Amino acid sequence: MSKFKKKKSGDLPAISTASLPDIVFMLLFFFMVATVMRQNTLMIENKLPYADQVEKLDKKDLIMYIYAGKPSKRYQAQYGTEARIQLNDKFASVEEIQQFIYSERESKREELIPYLTTALKVDRETNMGLVSDIKQELRKAEALKINYTTVVGDAQQNVE
Amino acid sequence: MAKRSAPEVNAGSMADIAFLLLIFFLVTTTIETDSGISRKLPPWQPEDVEPPVIKQRNIFTVLVNSNNQLLVEDEEMELSELQEAAVEFLDNGGGTGDEACSFCQGAKDPSSSVNPRKAIISLVNNRGTEYGTYIAVQNELVAAYNQLRDREAQRMYGMTFTKMEKDYNDPNFNGDKDALKEKIDVITDMIPQKLSEAEPSS
Numbered sequence: 001m002s003k004f005k006k007k008k009s010g011d012l013p014a015i016s017t018a019s020l021p022d023i024v025f026m027l028l029f030f031f032m033v034a035t036v037m038r039q040n041t042l043m044i045e046n047k048l049p050y051a052d053q054v055e056k057l058d059k060k061d062l063i064m065y066i067y068a069g070k071p072s073k074r075y076q077a078q079y080g081t082e083a084r085i086q087l088n089d090k091f092a093s094v095e096e097i098q099q100f101i102y103s104e105r106e107s108k109r110e111e112l113i114p115y116l117t118t119a120l121k122v123d124r125e126t127n128m129g130l131v132s133d134i135k136q137e138l139r140k141a142e143a144l145k146i147n148y149t150t151v152v153g154d155a156q157q158n159v160e
Numbered sequence: 161m162a163k164r165s166a167p168e169v170n171a172g173s174m175a176d177i178a179f180l181l182l183i184f185f186l187v188t189t190t191i192e193t194d195s196g197i198s199r200k201l202p203p204w205q206p207e208d209v210e211p212p213v214i215k216q217r218n219i220f221t222v223l224v225n226s227n228n229q230l231l232v233e234d235e236e237m238e239l240s241e242l243q244e245a246a247v248e249f250l251d252n253g254g255g256t257g258d259e260a261c262s263f264c265q266g267a268k269d270p271s272s273s274v275n276p277r278k279a280i281i282s283l284v285n286n287r288g289t290e291y292g293t294y295i296a297v298q299n300e301l302v303a304a305y306n307q308l309r310d311r312e313a314q315r316m317y318g319m320t321f322t323k324m325e326k327d328y329n330d331p332n333f334n335g336d337k338d339a340l341k342e343k344i345d346v347i348t349d350m351i352p353q354k355l356s357e358a359e360p361s362s
Contacts, residue, residue: 020175027182049295053302054195056329063194119194124292128285131294132359139204148295149196155299158292159228159239 044069044086049124050153057147062115064104064143066097068130069123083126085134094130097137117145124158197298199355218273220249220281224297226288239296246304250276250351263312263350276308276351284358298355305353313347321347 046069057063067086071079085092087100105113118138122131138146222242223231230237232245253264255274264276273279281301285294309321317324321344327333328340 017175021178024175024178024182028178031182031185049292051197051295051299053197053299053306055198057194057196057198117198119196122291124290124295126291127287128289128291128294129287131291132285132287135201136359139201142203144201144203145198146201147194147196147198148298149194150295150299152195155296156239158290158296 041089042067042086043072043075043089043091044084045072045123045125046121047123047125048121048149048151049155050157051148051150051155052152054150054152055147057117057119057149059115062108062112062117063147064101064116064118065121066100066118066134067121068134069126083123083130085130094133094137097134098141101138101141101143116143117147118143119147119149121149197295197302199298202356214280215274215278217254217271218278218280220246220273220279222281222283222297222301224283224285224289224293226286228290228293230297239293239300242297242300243304243307246281246301247307249273249281250279250304250308252279263315277349280354280356282356282358301355302353305351308351309347312350313343316346317343 044067046067068083069086070076070081070083071091079091085094085097087096092100101118105116108116120131120134135146138144221231221233225231230239230242232242233249237245248266249272250266251264252266252269252272253261253275254266254268254270254272255261255278259274259278261275261277266272283297283301285297306322313319313321313324324340324344324347327335328337328344
């Protein structure tokens with residue numbers, strides 16, 4: 001008769017948590033993929049100016065970044081303290097901007113090219129001379145949509 | 161004595177710990193988006209093109225020198241006063257006939273602008289000007305335009321212009337985007353942003 005003896009069902013069967021780590025991993029991977037890492041290592045000081053009339057820049061893949069500012073401490077011995085332009089991990093001269101824009105355009109799909117924006121990330125102590133040189137080069141390269149990247153804050157702080 | 165087997169470590173709580181970490185990172189991470197002032201550069205032109213003739217009264221000149229001082233319409237000015245001065249200029253509405261401005265609330269000064277459509281703000285900076293100051297000036301001028309646009313949008317549609325633009329760019333907004341776009345176009349046509357930048361003098 002013991003063949004048909006029912007198991008004692010006094011305690012509930014434990015819920016299997018074996019798949020829990022899988023779920024966690026899935027989420028982890030999602031965040032790993034969704035998070036955008038900084039693409040360039042900055043070799044310059046980059047304290048952005050403040051402004052409050054700002055527009056958001058989304059679609060990160062449609063933005064070309066141009067950095068400018070004083071070389072940071074560890075590069076000052078080599079490059080001096082004069083403000084410089086940085087394109088893709090290295091210092092560049094003003095003349096190289098056009099080439100940079102063209103090569104960025106090459107790497108994008110053709111139908112997206114009109115939507116490309118140039119983001120100018122310029123240190124707030126830079127002289128306008130350099131910035132206008134950059135702008136002239138951008139005009140020559142016909143990259144007319146630009147964005148002065150700023151930190152959201154009161155613009156008065158810039159002049160203090 | 162019989163060989164004792166090592167006690168099994170309970171790994172059931174591992175998932176909980178991982179969850180805890182995950183939630184912590186979820187909360188602390190902000191997927192950063194850049195923001196800034198968007199501008200459109202004028203296309204490159206050969207040197208010999210004649211610039212169009214613009215009446216002096218429709219130009220509002222802002223000069224910034226290498227000591228980051230402002231000269232607005234030949235008078236020294238503090239940055240904090242610039243927005244107000246720009247609004248006054250844009251909103252003057254001194255035009256008559258075809259050039260009359262139906263919505264302007266300004267002083268109708270005959271020596272200032274005729275219509276926001278015609279009014280141009282000209283920004284000239286020195287090569288030695290600091291970028292921070294330049295951005296601050298740009299910011300104030302954009303603020304002046306936004307102030308006027310907000311006022312008109314509020315009057316005509318009961319909603320500020322900045323709110324309209326925000327809704328329009330918001331992918332989760334479930335109102336009528338086409339109608340909104342039309343309203344935005346009406347306002348930008350009434351008060352276009354005409355900011356001209358000369359090449360810097362040395």
